[in-house]
Amino acid sequence: MMLKRYLPHPLLSVALIVIWVMLANEISVGTVVFAVILAVIIPLISQSFWPGRPKVGNFWAICEYGLIVLWDILVANVVVAGLVLFRKADSLEPASVTVPLELTSPEAITALAGTITMTPGTVTVDLSRDARSLLVHCLHAPDPQAVVDDIKSRYERRLKEIFE
Amino acid sequence: MEFVIELVISVLIVIGGLFTLIGSFGLVKLPNLLMRLHAPTKATTVGVGSILIASMLFFWMERGTFTIHELLITVFLFLTAPITANLIGKAYLLRHVDPHDDLPHTGEAEGWATFDSRDPEEQPKDPGKLPQDEKSNDLN
């Protein structure tokens, strides 16, 4: 497998090309050629730091997930801004809840933790030592169990489809 | 047409300014750190994000060419905000929160990872303490 040997992380290479072209802010022959050179060299040098290769599934599933998360980030901002501005600080009901995980791969858990932090009124604070549950802090949650159910049905189910 | 684009840019800049201000206001208003974490990580990312989109539109109007490199900062901020929030939360947990009394149980045999290096022997051992326990939910 020549391709596997010289391009150990194809997705990383594509990402590097896109980032370099964006950084240079123009699409010309010189930029693209230099981007390709970087995209070949950097994965080869840093190969030993990323031994595993995460299996990433359906492209459309990822797009759907990204759009849902973007929409939720917008809603989250308006919700949190409303809570910060219009509620007395002592009328908020903060709660910390445990979210049991069904995901097993580290990439999927990282994606889920990041998503939880960016969405309405919840922040991932800690992971249990055996990586089986997340500690999530809610800014205003009168019903903590509903938050757990929402996270599991809305994000974890989709991530499970993407990564497993 | 020029006017519409100018209006959109102005509205985006005003929204960005308001959200950065709200994020910092939450930093002062909310009573403890875990609650304060919510305001800046969310409000400022969208605040800066909309200012950067306004900048993209402005240079598009000004120069006629589409500049896209502002998106890099936006993506970078959106990727790093959860990581900084997580690490600041962990630092606070380690120094100021008692894992036995203040945190819900993990529901597993193992405890929370932050307290790993400090006292591996003294993890909460009572499995009867469920996550939805009224008293243990309060982090204040």
Place this chain on the structure above:
Amino acid sequence: MIEYALNFAFVCAGVSLLINLWRLSFGPTIADRVLAVDTMAINGIALLVLYGIGRATSMYFEAALLFAMVGFVSTVAYCKFVLRGDIIE
């Protein structure tokens, strides 16, 4: 019209920076101070980008990008130091 919006946003970002400075000086815990520094870095990016729009130059883009990167790395380094007592293990 853009000038008025810019002036408004400049005031917002400036007031945010002052508020962060207050939290940085009086924050009861170390984590509060680190959070204040992180928010200051993000508000500094906003200020730089706004100034770039005001001057109609994209020269400040690199400065903003570096601010984002250095702000992130410094926050992570502070937190790592609080968590482990060591930054590079």
